[in-house]
Amino acid sequence: MAEHPPYPVGLRLTGRRVVVLGGGQVAQRRLPALIKSGADVHLVSPEATPSVEAMADAGEITWHRRPYAEGDLADAWYALIATSDPDANTAASAEAEAHRVWCVRSDDADRATAWTPATGYSEGVTVAVLTTDARGRDPRHTAAVRDAVVEGLRDGTLVAPHFRTRTAGVALVGGGPGDPDLITVRGRRLLAEADVVIADRLGPRDLLAELPPHVEVIDAAKIPYGRYMAQEAINNALIEHAKQGKSVVRLKGGDPYVFGRGMEELHALTEAGIPCTVVPGISSSISVPGAAGIPVTHRGVAHEFTVVSGHVAPDDERSLVDWPSLAKLTGTLVILMGVDKIGRIAETLVAHGKSPDTPVALVQEGTTSSQRRVDATLATVAETVVAQDVKPPAVIVVGDVVAVGPDGTAA
Known part of the structure; x- marks a missing residue:
């Protein structure tokens, strides 16, 4: 048998009896997929891990709290043998063979009639990988192949367009x-x-x-x-x-x-x-400041942050932003699309009570290779933008978090 590769197949176990012998770590890893398949899962084991016990308590599986006994595999379609008793495993494997039940053995794959592939899922696709050479099985390599395929499907680096089920x-x-x-x-x-x-x-x-x-x-x-x-x-x-x-x-x-x-x-x-x-x-409102070393919130410094659009000036009749209220907040203010209006925005915030010394950071081309950070205050930001030739896109951060250093304290 070892000279021939396994025949891959997908078992449709919905409503069909599946028997799992042993309630340890192997069962804990394998049971979720069996439950997801809709199988009628029966666990035979005097003990179980807390996670397996929780599955039984939730009614996801039927737990028979006893050791394996002859006849447990009767009417089963599939069996997973994973007890710590070699004699019980051997006896159960023989029963499975006699009743033509496909059987996986965690302790001795060579004596099993089925192997569990390394599986993964991505958008309705199940990826299952088996090692075909029984003399050189390498579970870590198999899992690595599985992970590479699933990750490629998920992030688009492995392009597999839909055809029959694809909709415009x-x-x-x-x-x-x-x-x-x-x-x-x-x-x-x-x-x-x-x-x-x-x-x-x-x-x-x-x-x-x-x-x-x-x-x-x-x-x-x-x-x-x-x-x-x-x-x-x-x-x-x-x-x-x-x-x-x-x-x-x-x-x-x-x-x-x-x-x-x-x-x-x-x-x-x-x-x-x-x-x-x-x-x-x-959103760039959070990620760009973070990439520049600025947390939009920080314990003891800012308990809230507000994101506003600066594409129209505070005195523009089209503006929907309540700038006077923003000036009274103690948290962080993040301004998007406001580079060319930052002068008037700063003047408005100061006029309504914000300290002119409030730190300001402008992060241009955030998260890209061209990223740069320019620091100022509300009093100096207008001239700094001109002097440093800050261009859009740039995220503007106003507040004490700008001065928080890597050690978590304000500079």
Whole structure:
């Protein structure tokens, strides 16, 4: 038997009797998958680990609190033998053979009639890996192969597009603050399966180079005071490509719903009857300060943080921000899209009670190779931005957390 490789197969155990002998660590690892399969699981063991006992208490398995006895495998479809008694294991294995029950043995794989593969899951796909050479089984290598395949499917580095079950639609994907490694696993996988990608300037641009040649990339950049693709044109492009039966990804910087107009695009797609998936992203409001060594909250310094848009000045009638109230808060203020307005913002905060000496940090191109941090105060930030030639995109942090050093104390 050792000269022939095992025959791989997926067992459909829903409602079928499965017997597990032994309630130790092996059972603890294997039972969750058996329960998930819908099997009628019977555990035979005088003792069990606390986790296994909890499964029995929850009614997920039936626990027979006794040692193995002849006849326990009657009517079973599958058996897992994992007791610490070699004689019981041998007897149970013989019973399984006599009743033609596929049997896994944790103590002696060579005497088993079935082996448990190293398994993993990703979006409806089960990855199962078996070592085919019985004379050289290497469980660690098998698990490593499993992990590599599952991780590749999850993060999109192993491209396996859907075909039969694939449906046209749009995914609004938050690409994170700029570093391509900070996009979510789901976002990267959807990007790898896309036919069309409509990308923002602030999205993780390096990921576009990984796309297959057939993928159409549409530039939806909005350059401050420069060229841009109108929002209506973006909405129309999303709808038109989806109606052509394509899988479309709208790749946005940060999170789609944090000053990203994600809800506007969702409304347009909903009105057009286009299915849409929203994939949250890591917001630059938290991640960029963190990458620059600034915690937006810190014990004894700031118990709250507020994120506001600075794309319109405080005295602009279009502004929805209550700047006078913000000036009275003791926590951290994070301002996005406010580089060119920071002078007037600082003046307003000081006019309503904020100390001119309040620390300010501007983090430009956060999380990317071009990241740089410029420090100032509310009194000096306007001239500092000009002197240091700070350009968007930059996240502005106002508050005492800016002065917190690596040792956790304020400078």
